[in-house]
Amino acid sequence: MASPTPQLNRLLARLSRRLTALIWLHGVSSALTTLALWTLFCFWADWFLHVPAPVRLLHLLVWLGAPLWLCYRELLQPLRRRPGAAGLAVLLERAHKGLDQLLVSAVELDCTGRDVRGRELVYRVRERAEARAAELELGGVLDRRGPRLRLATATLSLLVVGLVFSHNPALATIFANRLFGASTPWPQRTHLVVEIPVGTREAAPSTPTTTTTPTTLEPEAATAADSVLSLRVSRGTDVPVHISANGLVPEEVLLIFDSGERLTLGSGGADRFSTVLRAVQQDLSFRVYGGDDQDGQPLVSLTVLSPPDVVDLALVVQPPAYSGLPTELLFRGDTEVLAGSRLTVHARLTPPGSTGQLRLLPADDSLELLPSPFPKRSDGGPLPATLASSRTPDGGAPSASPDAPAETAVSAETAVSAEFLALSALRYRFELKAPDGMVDPDPGLFAVEVLEDRAPEIALLLPGRTEVELVPGGHLPLFLRVTDDFGLTELSWSAAPTDSDGTERPGQSLAPVPMEGMELTWGAGALLSSAALAKAGADVAGDGDGAPGTDGVDDAGSQGDALQPREGAVYLLTAEATDNREPRPGRGASIPLRVRITSPDxxxxxxxxxxxxxxxxxxxxxxxxxxxxxxxxxxxxxxxxxxxxxxxxxxxxxxxxxxxxxxxxxxxxxxxxxxxxxxxxxxxxxxxxxxxxxxxxxxxxxxxxxxxxxxxxxxxxxxxxxxxxxxxxxxxxxxxxxxxxxxxxxxxxxxxxxxxxxxxxxxxxxxxxxxxxxxxxxxxxxxxxxxxxxxxxxxxxxxxxxxxxxxxxxxxxxxxxxxxxxxxxxxx
Incomplete structure (x- = not known):
């Protein structure tokens, strides 16, 4: 039987189809959005936190259950609650004002059992509803913004998931395997490299030991044999530990020692973590952890060994020959020597077979320590000539003299020595290396203070003033006291007018005589006449007799008034002394004596x-x-x-x-x-x-x-x-x-x-x-x-x-x- 309102029925059918499509769009988009976001969360949590299997199982259950529950709640239930024809008509009347329930009445009214008048009214309502149904549109009846927004969210979420997994397909595969119960490990993002720039790497017994400086080992690349990094260091060594982080740099690195102590290192924003184990005294080991590098490999094991050391020290000091000082044997490291002295440093080392060099500072010169006999310990003091040098001219060790006294005879024990010339103050230290590769971490520093051979010092005893007056024909007494460290070779005086051109004039010799009761002190004197002073100042050729002995009186004035100085002239008289220093003698001068020639009146x-x-x-x-x-x-x-x-x-x-x-x-x-x-x-x-x-x-x-x-x-x-x-x-x-x-x-x-x-x-x-x-x-x-x-x-x-x-x-x-x-x- 044909429908009395076909136009209205078609309109309601179209509205029902649109409502069903929106319900499907809403429900499916909600499920897909939840599935995508939960997938990203599970991936992030497992990637960064490496969650255990139970948590991953929980993630899987949520991953499966949440979309199904959303489909039931957001899709199946709304589909079941879809309205009928009357409800759809109500939706149309709500969207189109002025219908006054016309469409609802046309749907719900029935002509069965009605009289003629009632049927006519129903027919008129249906006709009016048909007429209006042909005019109505469905555009504003349903709100499609919510489903469309959910569709866009779902599309974007799925796109993000697709981009993440397509960019890292290997990681996506690992994630999927781990999500569905597999134990596939994530690839390691932090790789810690341990670097220890001191010590000697321990090798297998069949492998010769080699020194590694610095010693580095990447834990993730360590084999079973390399899971332990064994190093040997000298006792008292400061062991620097450098840890480089490749890949993702953690905020901190943790060192856990075998004793249970923990040491946390911060990077300060760099990819390198450093610390120093101060003065290591006993064996220790530690592991390094940081970021996702949590395997604790390698185990760094430090074996502390006794370093090479100097057990006995002796110095042979040979002063310069001109000084006349004897060669001395000193059993100490610090000493004072005369400039130009030759020092031979003898040392007895432990363990046997240790080698090394002698470092001289501040020149930073190094001298090889050569085998040489060690002098037998005694009270020290002067040495016989046979032991004055620790080596023969060809560099070998000298044999002990049979005539040498027992207290200076050399020992048969193996020792080393080095020889150098002390010209200025210096410090020296032993840089030793044991046969097993150990070095002395803190070599002692010894001082050699060098005493300079000072230039002669001249004191003017007479005249007692630095300015004197001399009458023509008079005499000037000159008495000097000269002090030197070792000896004099020459003493003289010279005079020059104050208005001279500065040309150096020849000096007149004086005979120094040692002063009684005063060591390394000489006296000299002369009685200078005014004529001798004028002659010396004028640089007159000839032997001159202006430098007589202390007890003599100069008779140069008898040569006539031609040599007498003129009144008003001023002469500067200076005494000079030369010592026996080698290779360059020291020269000293007295304070100039100002001599003014004045008239008798x-x-x-x-x-x-x-x-x-x-x-x-x-x-x-x-x-x-x-x-x-x-x-x-x-x-x-x-x-x-x-x-x-x-x-x-x-x-x-x-x-x-x-x-x-x-x-x-x-x-x-x-x-x-x-x-x-x-x-x-x-x-x-x-x-x-x-x-x-x-x-x-x-x-x-x-x-x-x-x-x-x-x-x-x-x-x-x-x-x-x-x-x-x-x-x-x-x-x-x-x-x-x-x-x-x-x-x-x-x-x-x-x-x-x-x-x-x-x-x-x-x-x-x-x-x-x-x-x-x-x-x-x-x-x-x-x-x-x-x-x-x-x-x-x-x-x-x-x-x-x-x-x-x-x-x-x-x-x-x-x-x-x-x-x-x-x-x-x-x-x-």
Whole structure:
């Protein structure tokens, strides 16, 4: 029977088909999306985490069950709940407003059992529904965005899975096998390479041992024989461990030792992990883990062996021949030697058969250690010539001399040695290697301090100043003290004018004489005349006689005034010494002595000024000593007083002693000043009758050993002068007498007074105190009397010199007047 509403039925059938298609699209897309995403999750988890089989089984169950459950929930159930014709009509009416349930009524109304009027109404409804069904569209009835989105998600997920597995088909196969129960291992992504740059690789017994530096082993490529990396290292060695990560670099690497200790290493962003096992003392082993490299291979095993070492050490020091020092045998590593010494380092090594080299620092030179006998241990000291060198000229070991004493006979034990020349300070160490390949990880460092052979040192003893004045026709005493480490070969002096062109002038030789009681010290002296100085400064050819012996007097001035220096000239006199150092002798020079040539008148004026200063000093000393004597008299008077004033008396005694010492110091200074003036006048030649006195003084002083003031020769000279042994010199003799008066004060009265005051301070008895104070007062009064005589003599000298100066000025003026008169007469 034909349907009363064919158009409506066709419309509803089309809507039903579309609804069924959307349900299928929704359900299948949901299942496929879930399957794809779960597949990716299982692949990621198994790839990165290497999940065990039970977890993989769970993943498989979810992989199978989740899509089936989604198909049931999202496909089968929606298909079963699809609406009928009335429900489809409701969907159409919801999409198209204004139908007022027309389509639902047309579907649900039935004409059966109705009267005519009712049937007509049903027919009209159906007709109207048919008419509207022809006009309706299905475009907005169903929402297709959700199924389409699920389809796109499923397509994208499947595309990602396809790309991942197609890019790594081998990994996809392994994943599938592992997912379905197989135990196929994943390919390793992290490969750790162990590198140990020290030690010796242990080999099989039949394989010779070879040294591997550095020793590397890739655990993943290790065979069964290489699963253990055995190394031998010396005890105390710092063992660096470097681990390189190939492939995926882990954040950290773990070292697990056989003792259970763990050491975690961080990379710091690089693909290399490093650590140092400090001063390994015992055997140890460890494994390395990191990333997915968890097999712990290889097992790194370190076997600690005793390193080669020096068990005995000896040095043979052979100084340079010029020094005259004996060859020494020293049983120590550190030493001090003279520059140019030859050192032979002997060492006895353990274990037997060890070899090596001697490293010299800082030059970084290496010397091979050659077999050589080791000297027998003794107290050391000088060696006989037979053992002075540890090798024969051809490099072999010398045989022990039958005449060698027992304490220096060489031992038959095998040893090594090396020889070098010490020219500057250095350090040396032994770099040893044992027969089994072991090396000394921490070789000792020994020091050789080299003492330089210093150049000669020249001290100018006389004159005592660096600037002196010399009168034409006068003499300059030159006394030198030369010190050298080993010996002198030449000593000379030279002079040059200050306005010279710097040309080197030949030196005048001096004969050095060893000083008594002073080791490696020589003295030399000469009495240089002004003519000899001028001759040396002018570089006059000839032998010259400006360098006589210490006790001789130069007679170069007898050659005439042509060689006399001009007034106002200044010469620089320098002494030079050459020692016996080899191969290049050392040369030393004294401080230049500035010699100024002055006129006799100017010289006498300076002498007069110096004597005036001495007179002022004498007057001040007399005043000071009188004050101290007054205090001493008061103290002596109070010595018999009340004993309750002992504390105050002790303070006064201390003040008196301090004053006495001050007086003694001033007296010594005055005596030195007068002696210097007298010496300058003696050598100046101003006093024509003082030549004998000058020669006697030069012989009496002899060769001084220092710059200290010696009063003995002056007192001896004064005694001879009073005895008439040197004639009757005028100026010089008077100055010697003044010096003697000053010496009486400085060497007799003042020291005796100080000694008495010291005894008074130390005295505990009143009687002793009074006696010592009396002695001190007596000596001070005697000293003051001597000072008064000295002051009177200085005043007379000053008056006498004033008269002489005035007379000389009058004569000079008369001479000038006569010359002017003669010149005026010639002009007329």
């Amino acid at each position: 100017e010289f006498l004026r300076r002498v007069q000024d110096r004597l005036a200063e001495a007179r002022l000093a004498t007057t001040g000393l007399v005043r000071l000593w009188n004050e101290k004597l007054t205090q001493l008299n008061s103290l002596e008077a109070s010595a018999a007083g009340d004993s309750n004033r002992d504390s105050a008396r002790a303070e006064f005694l201390a003040q008196a002693l301090t004053g006495g010492r001050r007086v003694a110091g001033d007296a010594r200074s005055l005596a030195r000043d007068l002696a210097a003036i007298a010496q300058d006048v003696l050598y100046s030649g101003i006093d024509e009758r003082g030549s004998s006195l000058m020669e006697a003084w030069h012989r009496t002083t002899g060769q001084p050993t220092g710059r200290e003031f010696r009063p003995g020769p002056w007192r001896e000279l004064a005694t001879d002068l009073r005895a008439g042994s040197h004639g009757s010199p005028e100026f010089a003799g008077r100055l010697v007498e003044l010096t003697e008066l000053a010496l009486i004060v400085s060497e007799e009265a003042a020291p005796t007074s100080v000694a008495a005051l010291e005894a008074a301070v130390a005295s505990a008895d009143s009687a002793d105190l009074r006696s010592t104070l009396a002695v001190a007062g007596q000596t001070q009064r005697a000293g003051i009397a001597a000072l008064e005589r000295l002051r009177t003599a200085l005043a007379e000298w000053d008056n006498f010199q004033s008269v002489l100066t005035l007379t000389r000025d009058i004569l000079n003026r008369q001479r000038n007047l006569i010359e002017h008169t003669r010149a005026f007469a010639r002009d007329r």
